[in-house]
Amino acid sequence: MEELVVEVTRTDEKGNQKLQSFNVPKDKVSTVLEALLYIKENMDPSLSFRYSCRMEICGSCGMEIDGKPHMACSTTIESLKSDKVKVAPMKHYKVIRDLAVDMEGFFGKYKEVKPYIIRDDENGKYESEILQTPAQFDEFIDYSMCIKCGICMAACPIEGSDPDYLGPAPLTAIWRYVADSRDQGAKYRLEVASGPEGTSRCHFVGECTEACPKGVDPSYAIQKLRGSMVKYEFQSLFRRH
Amino acid sequence: MVEENVKNLREGPMGWAKFYRKGIGYFAFAMHRFSGLVIVFYLYLHLFVLSHLLVGKATYNSLVTSVTYGPFDSFLVLDVLLALVIFYHGANGTRLALNELGIGLENNKAMFYVFEVISMVLLGIFLYYAYMFLGAS
Numbered sequence: 001m002e003e004l005v006v007e008v009t010r011t012d013e014k015g016n017q018k019l020q021s022f023n024v025p026k027d028k029v030s031t032v033l034e035a036l037l038y039i040k041e042n043m044d045p046s047l048s049f050r051y052s053c054r055m056e057i058c059g060s061c062g063m064e065i066d067g068k069p070h071m072a073c074s075t076t077i078e079s080l081k082s083d084k085v086k087v088a089p090m091k092h093y094k095v096i097r098d099l100a101v102d103m104e105g106f107f108g109k110y111k112e113v114k115p116y117i118i119r120d121d122e123n124g125k126y127e128s129e130i131l132q133t134p135a136q137f138d139e140f141i142d143y144s145m146c147i148k149c150g151i152c153m154a155a156c157p158i159e160g161s162d163p164d165y166l167g168p169a170p171l172t173a174i175w176r177y178v179a180d181s182r183d184q185g186a187k188y189r190l191e192v193a194s195g196p197e198g199t200s201r202c203h204f205v206g207e208c209t210e211a212c213p214k215g216v217d218p219s220y221a222i223q224k225l226r227g228s229m230v231k232y233e234f235q236s237l238f239r240r241h
Numbered sequence: 242m243v244e245e246n247v248k249n250l251r252e253g254p255m256g257w258a259k260f261y262r263k264g265i266g267y268f269a270f271a272m273h274r275f276s277g278l279v280i281v282f283y284l285y286l287h288l289f290v291l292s293h294l295l296v297g298k299a300t301y302n303s304l305v306t307s308v309t310y311g312p313f314d315s316f317l318v319l320d321v322l323l324a325l326v327i328f329y330h331g332a333n334g335t336r337l338a339l340n341e342l343g344i345g346l347e348n349n350k351a352m353f354y355v356f357e358v359i360s361m362v363l364l365g366i367f368l369y370y371a372y373m374f375l376g377a378s
């Protein structure tokens with residue numbers, strides 16, 4: 001029977017790391033997540049990792065697979081083109097245990113950009129529906145596909161050297177709302193984006209875009225955001241305060 | 242315990258160099274950082290050498306002649322490498338500035354190749370004329 005060697009970087013409760021290999025029968029599993037579940041159910045129940053939907057929706061199974069951040073549930077064994085796979089926790093995060101990382105820092109940055117529609121209307125009481133044309137809808141829809149998996153944060157080398165950098169997903173969220181015709185929070189958002197840990201830290205490496213499992217294209221969104229910021233700053237020169 | 246592990250997973254500036262098996266943008270970035278460092282190093286080296294003028298003409302001349310003599314001295318090779326990183330850095334920097342302004346953003350990867358090919362052709366022309374100048378002097 002053909003076997004897949006799964007080499008897992010494990011971290012115990014004291015923070016000690018070690019590599020551990022497991023031989024998983026290839027005909028029993030079709031994705032990396034299934035291989036990990038096979039190990040947990042049949043070989044070592046202490047193996048820790050996070051998952052939920054198993055279908056690239058919940059964004060919880062991000063991990064380094066053969067040195068790159070991927071979703072374990074959508075990485076097929078076939079796509080590995082090898083009998084061996086290395087699995088490790090996502091870079092740039094704190095490890096809680098084995099493959100489970102602490103996402104608090106990422107979510108904190110995400111909250112900072114106020115990822116929801118901001119309106120000037122009193123208490124959200126609208127006179128009528130807020131209509132949108134298909135063209136206006138197309139402006140932001142791709143960016144709203146983000147599942148907050150944090151993979152782009154693990155792929156970004158700037159995130160790896162500057163923990164305070166807002167990072168690809170939060171900056172993309174800013175663009176997602178700035179590009180939404182219903183949103184009126186541009187002033188707040190552009191101020192966050194133009195701060196010292198905003199778009200100026202992005203060097204357009206584009207690895208976030210390469211890694212994003214949902215095709216969100218964060219690096220493109222960040223450059224679009226830059227353009228809006230230049231326009232906003234320019235207009236503010238002529239605006240009365 | 243969690244705090245201890247932060248160091249393990251945050252790669253720091255060493256991560257900038259790890260372009261192997263990544264996208265072309267990562268390669269462009271890694272080389273941009275490296276060439277930037279070389280240029281800054283050269284700038285300080287250049288200022289250090291020039292500062293010998295403050296001591297006097299003889300000191301400066303003896304320093305310069307000690308490191309450069311003959312048409313194929315070792316510093317000539319370093320000069321060629323310096324020109325290479327400057328041309329690379331300049332071309333990629335221009336591409337990035339244009340992309341960040343939204344120009345060519347959709348085709349940023351193709352733009353990287355085009356700009357670098359153009360800059361390498363310009364480098365070739367520059368080196369040719371530099372060589373002719375050297376031969377003439």
Ligand code: SF4
Pocket residue numbers: 145146147148149150151152153168169172211212213214215216217218
């Ligand atoms: S932008 Fe892509 S990689 Fe980043 S958190 Fe959203 S879905 Fe994940």
Ligand code: FES
Pocket residue numbers: 050051052053054055056057058059060061062071072073074
């Ligand atoms: S388990 Fe939900 S995205 Fe992988």
